Amino acid sequence: MPRTPLRYKAKRPYAKVVGVILILMALLLMLPLPLPFSQTLVTTGQGSTRGQITTLDCVWLSGTWSTAGPGTTTLVILSADGAVAYNDSLGFGTFSFYAPDAPYTAIVYSVDPVTVQISGSAWGPLIPVGLP
DSSP states (O other): OOOOOOOOOOOOOHHHHHHHHHHHHHHHHHSOEEEEEEEEEEEOSSSEEEEEEEOSOOSEEEEEEEEESSSOEEEEEEOTTSOEEEEEOSSEEEEEEEOOSOOEEEEEEESSOEEEEEEEEEEEOSSOOSOO
16 A cells, blocks of 8 residues: 655744734834934013923934024923933034933023024934833
């Protein structure tokens, strides 16, 4: 009696494929991505004006700012614990710094009425897992 050859039955590694996909998705969600922000602050010249520029846990904060109006304008960016992360009196400029202490607040000081435009990116993951 002739023997029939053993038939090869392919194994389908669904669990391995799903595991690899889940790991890749988790890595993509934890990699820092540029999350844009934009803030316009208007001061009347009597005191200061403040606005929150990012509430997200981020790794790096970078951006630009410019002033429309006369006089000297000072921009100060504070972290959640009150530490000064950026301070400049030019009326325009760029900033870039390590930013582990969200939220960050921008404060504008000016003797004259001015409008300050702040925009940039908060570099952080979509899911802030393992940030300091």
